[in-house]
Amino acid sequence: MIRIQSLSLPNLVGLLLAALLALGLIRWFGNQTLKADQHAAQVRRAVISAQALAEGVEGLLDQDQGEHLADWITPWLQKPELEQVRILRLSGAQLLYDNRETASLPRRLNKDEKDFFDQANRLKSARQSNIDEGLKRKDEIEISVLPHQLQVCAPLVREDKVVGCVWARLNTVPANPWLSTLQVVFYALVAALLFGLLHGLLGQPKSAGKAWKPFGLASALLLVLVGVFVVLNQAALNSQRQKASDSVHQTYQSEYDQFVQGVAQLGLALDPPAENRWDVDSVLRPIGTLDAQGHLVSPELSSGLSFRNLVLCFVAGWLILIFVGLGYAQRLVRTLRENREAYLFVSPAILAMLVLVFFPFLFGVLLSFTDSTIYNTDKAPSEIWIGLQNFKEILFDFDIMTRTSDGMVINFDNFYWTLGVTIAWTVINVFFGVTTGLILALILNTKNFAFKRIYRVFLILPWAIPNYITALIWKGMFHRQFGVINQVIQMFGGEPVAWFDGVFSSFMTGVMTNSWLSFPFMMVMCLGGLQAISSDMYEAARLDGASRWQQFRFITLPSLKIVLIPAIIISVVWTFNMFNIIFLVSAGEPGGATEILITKAYRIAFEQYRYGYAAAYSMVIFFILLVYGYFQVKVSKATEAHV
């Protein structure tokens, strides 16, 4: 156990570490938001410049005044941040303008400029896609970030079609960090010092009841420290961010003035835009805080350090404090040291598990909180984070039945329908598997049964054949016109059954196939169990006058329990996730009605390409099995105790 007297030193160390972590995290979050703001402002300024240029170029090209391109662009180049400007016309891959090129323009692009051409082409198809789909889904302006530079590619549009692009490279000013690491260390040291002082004043704890005192003190100090730190530094953060957003509308205004001036100088018949078309997002929608002349019309959005992040930082620090301050750290180090060899031996296994099991699993967990689809696999999880949305969509969708003119219609896509089917599927299959297996085992266990070995081999065969082959054979047997089963029905004068047309009959095709596959396992388990039952018990029972049923009920079944329960537990998990049979035999027909959860998850991921949603679906399956597993452990413990 933790020794009470030595708690003040661990608490001091814990507080120091906790303060470093919490403040470090706050500083990181703060810098992150600041960086994001500064970056966003820089991107907006670059977009404004590129769009202003493109607006002029479009006008010039429309009026067939291509020769004025250079005159138009030159004044813009005086801006120190604008480093290179290129203009491309897609038809014929013509480079119309490049401020670095001395050779005669226009010319066809060189082979090593293919990327530029592809970029313009991408803008073209993005715009077309967005129009066709009626959605703003793809970027209509491309921004790439380089170290200290930004590249913007803005489309040149004529009659709603992209005919070329304006490409600009701009220098960016490195972002100002908010706080230095030194400040964090300074605050942490102050906290540690305070702890020492206050602790000395309050005195050593004298009884076990007051063991929490140093820890409580450290926790309180941590909380105060976080509060003070944030309050003192929030203002600095805000002013930095304000500066960033101010720069945007300054840029807009200067671009606007430049535009008007340029038009006057060249004597062009061009009007400055009547609405804001320059300060836009990546799908060319106005951001909406500036008007056509660049005046601020609504305040810039500013969120600052979110309260949630602050709580997160504090909790992270506090966990460290608990870990170190309450002595858990010491204990961990001690066990690691004492059982050094043991940890060494299991480390390869741990490593393999990390790579092969935990990483994919955690990746799945991560994916389930995102809106990952085929369209955004290149984005980082934080960009497509949607929290619990997927789970909400799965679990809170109760649209199982809808009333239509034809009566009630079941929505087979609903999670609860599929869950119900899966549970029914599992229960019925396990029931049939166990019953058939048990009956066959009892028959095979008969003494002096002729050809017992041969039968045993035959009965194990379904298990030995790969299950997808069996599944495909059964699917063929259920064929409406030519399947064996319908042929037999017809032989006896019955009507052929369209197996995959009805929900129930389609469900039963799967059940039959799976029962066929699962009874050998149960049979083998039961046989093993039966052979372990001592014949003395039966003899004694017979002497007492027990009937055959009584022998079965009170000797055979209880003795089999020890093998049957684990076997059932395992086969429940297997059946619950029995992908092959459903996928290959009924394929969910009709209309996805007989789909089970795992096949549904597959369809969501690989037919609908909704990876995030499918991951959430899998997580739900995992949790169902986890709950089941929990009860299973309890039940098996109970049987162990019984035996």
Add this chain to the structure above:
Amino acid sequence: MNWTRLSLFFCLVGSLFAQDKLVVWHAYRGAERIAFEKLVDQYNQTQPAITVSTLAVPYDALADKITAAVPRGKGPDVFIFAQDRLGGWVESGQTVEPLDFFLEDETRESFLPVTLQAMTYKDSVYGLPFNYKMIVMIYNKKLIQKPPTTSTELVTVAQQLTKPDAGQFGLAYSFNDFFYHAALMNAFGGGVFSQSKPSLNSKPNIEALNYLMKWFRQDKILPEDPSVALITSLFNEGKAAMVFSGPWFLGEIESGIDYGLAPLPYIEEAKSPMKPWVTVEGMFITAPSKHKEEAYAFIQYATSKTGAGLMAREAFQLPANAAIYQEKDIAENPTLSVFRKQLDASVAMPNLAEMTMMWSPATTAMNTLCRGTDTPQEAMDAAQAKLVEAIGKLRKAQ
């Protein structure tokens, strides 16, 4: 940011092991593989700049391997695949390289137009067409002397040869499989997408289904539940006079059956011939490849008259290169010439990413329809609703 850094790292690791050679992934086996390797050998001898090497990947693994490996810079420089996955690869990015920049007008014109269209996604060409496949009419010469060319002839001939009690049918094809049904659908001017919006329940589609139901229910020339295995066995037992199927079916025909090929018939009610969906195998250059120009030179060679001609002669592929059909031995080949003729009445199967979402609702619709529980309009309305919903969940505005 970290993700790009990570992938950059993988690229760097990959480049350490990369040599100056062009790697091609394909899924060919048997005669096709031998012919393709011969083609590559020939190319390696014609130019010293780069060595092309091939890697055969099992067909069912190839697409997934490409999806997983290529965007991380671990894939080949060139791969061969059909157009059905193209849209998905373009949408997920970093997989296939657009070729418009390389593509000269004479190269563009050297291909049969439908095949190049299959390689085009949203106005950009992403691959050079290599060969194509589609369904035609395959008939049993013992039962049919002159293949029908119009729908009236087809129904008359088929009705004469249909004896349901003996399990014999005039015509057998997987009409409940939407891929096969597309031939009728396209004849009526229908389609599954129009300008990348789903159009499953459009008027021509309904007309095509009504027409199919006439064959199935009134004329009774088609078997129920026509699975591929069933059609193969019917044809091999001489119990199906005509089959609509593709080159893949020819290998299944038993040697005793004397068969002939003919283009699909003209549908009088639609005033158009049946137009099957064409799947086109193309050669694609991967986006992370470091030898794009060399790769382009190679795929240009492979899809040229020399390359594709070799594949046609030695592996019986149907070349997408137009000029090959001028050559005498190809022009006179009875199989190749029928497919070539059929290509003029055909439609490239859409290569949109959303196509995979279409199959499941369309199959359900075809099943409810053939079962008779729904009318064509009801079945297709339901399928359309499902498809619109699935796509709506996937496509999201920014």
